[in-house]
Amino acid sequence: MTLSRQDMIARDNDDALAGFRDEFELPEGVIYLDGNSLGAMPKAAKKRVADVVAKEWGRDLITSWNINGWFDLPHRLGDQTAKLVGAQAGEILVTDSTGINLYKLLAMALDLRPDRSVILMEDSNFPTDNYIAQGLVQQLGGHFEIRFASREDMQDQITDDVAVVALTQVHYKTGAVFDMHDMTRRAHAVGALICWDLCHSAGALPVDLGASNADFAVGCGYKYLNGGPGAPAFLYVAKRHHGQAGQPLTGWWSHAEPFAFERDYRPAKTINQMLSGTQPILSMAALECGLDIMLRADMRAIRDKSMALGQAFQDLMTAHCADAGFTLASPSEAAHRASQIAYTHPHGYAIMRALIEHGVIGDFRAPDIMRFGFTPLYTRYVDVWDAVQTLKTIMGKNTWQEPRFSRRENVT
Numbered sequence: 001m002t003l004s005r006q007d008m009i010a011r012d013n014d015d016a017l018a019g020f021r022d023e024f025e026l027p028e029g030v031i032y033l034d035g036n037s038l039g040a041m042p043k044a045a046k047k048r049v050a051d052v053v054a055k056e057w058g059r060d061l062i063t064s065w066n067i068n069g070w071f072d073l074p075h076r077l078g079d080q081t082a083k084l085v086g087a088q089a090g091e092i093l094v095t096d097s098t099g100i101n102l103y104k105l106l107a108m109a110l111d112l113r114p115d116r117s118v119i120l121m122e123d124s125n126f127p128t129d130n131y132i133a134q135g136l137v138q139q140l141g142g143h144f145e146i147r148f149a150s151r152e153d154m155q156d157q158i159t160d161d162v163a164v165v166a167l168t169q170v171h172y173k174t175g176a177v178f179d180m181h182d183m184t185r186r187a188h189a190v191g192a193l194i195c196w197d198l199c200h201s202a203g204a205l206p207v208d209l210g211a212s213n214a215d216f217a218v219g220c221g222y223k224y225l226n227g228g229p230g231a232p233a234f235l236y237v238a239k240r241h242h243g244q245a246g247q248p249l250t251g252w253w254s255h256a257e258p259f260a261f262e263r264d265y266r267p268a269k270t271i272n273q274m275l276s277g278t279q280p281i282l283s284m285a286a287l288e289c290g291l292d293i294m295l296r297a298d299m300r301a302i303r304d305k306s307m308a309l310g311q312a313f314q315d316l317m318t319a320h321c322a323d324a325g326f327t328l329a330s331p332s333e334a335a336h337r338a339s340q341i342a343y344t345h346p347h348g349y350a351i352m353r354a355l356i357e358h359g360v361i362g363d364f365r366a367p368d369i370m371r372f373g374f375t376p377l378y379t380r381y382v383d384v385w386d387a388v389q390t391l392k393t394i395m396g397k398n399t400w401q402e403p404r405f406s407r408r409e410n411v412t
């Protein structure tokens with residue numbers, strides 16, 4: 001039995017998370033299925049950033065570092081993030097970008113395994129992770145190498161010459177999910193460390209870094225955590241590794257006593273060691289609004305709704321767009337993918353451009369992937385129905401063949 005629009009409205013009426021939608025600024029007439037790439041704006045962020053500009057920066061000036069808690073923001077936001085990903089207070093900092101944090105953590109991991117030479121990574125990972133590791137290996141002068149493996153072969157490549165396994169838990173294109181407990185156990189079984197990239201996990205599904213005994217992790221602030229464009233990222237170091245090894249970006253914030261202004265570097269013995277320098281306070285303030293919403297929502301309910309939205313999308317694609325040339329590129333079972341669904345289509349780029357012009361925003365990843373993200377805090381069931389109907393119309397009328405939809409933009 002295929003779902004009707006009425007069924008979808010009924011589900012929205014029953015949805016325990018429905019109230020959260022009103023906390024986000026969402027433009028009229030747009031169905032936003034790209035929260036996996038840039039989360040929508042919390043209404044609270046608008047006011048908060050304006051307040052920080054006017055009162056904290058404008059009026060309190062430099063005293064804000066103390067009286068408005070600016071200095072402590074990486075920890076305060078880190079402790080909030082910790083609750084979302086199963087870490088303890090003091091194990092996470094919000095700071096810098098995902099790529100920069102990964103650089104610091106991989107260097108630290110290599111420092112902890114000096115007798116080993118391999119960083120094991122996934123060949124089809126989001127490229128920045130691989131590029132960052134390649135840059136690090138080059139800096140370190142040829143003592144280390146990166147071994148790339150496919151997702152399927154990964155577990156067989158975890159051998160006893162591996163210093164650190166660096167994996168993204170949720171694949172950025174397909175949404176496929178690695179079993180964090182299992183892969184962490186396999187890494188530890190051969191004496192390797194593991195570093196998880198949680199960019200498409202944090203805020204999308206339950207994560208338990210502590211229970212899985214992970215060593216390190218990074219994650220993104222501007223995707224499911226709704227922190228705003230360029231929001232700072234987070235990094236996690238398990239308590240047992242604090243003060244045990246070095247990281248290369250030894251700026252003054254990572255010093256044992258930044259305000260002693262000593263000539264020579266001495267690392268902090270806490271997670272502070274992972275800081276580098278002064279942080280973007282306005283962006284931090286915006287991210288705190290996103291985290292605050294996320295912490296009030298039940299992660300189990302988010303996961304259940306995310307799976308239900310994805311399943312509905314998949315079912316409706318089968319029912320309404322079966323002959324249009326789309327091939328599912330995500331795991332077919334909702335339990336094996338995170339909060340997004342991908343289809344390949346030979347004309348994926350033009351079709352996505354046409355969809356966006358018709359008010360349904362997803363994104364395109366070369367060479368042929370169309371990606372649709374479902375963000376349970378603000379995506380409705382009826383949006384999923386309407387999105388598939390729009391796609392059906394575009395395919396039926398061949399709208400996507402208009403030449404302007406094939407012209408490449410800077411950002412896809």
Ligand SMILES: *Cc1c(COP(=O)(O)O)cnc(C)c1O
Nearest residue numbers: 097098099126128168172197199
């Ligand atoms: C989004 C994403 C990033 C982002 O990296 P930036 O340093 O913020 O540009 C990194 N890795 C993965 C897997 C991502 O999905």
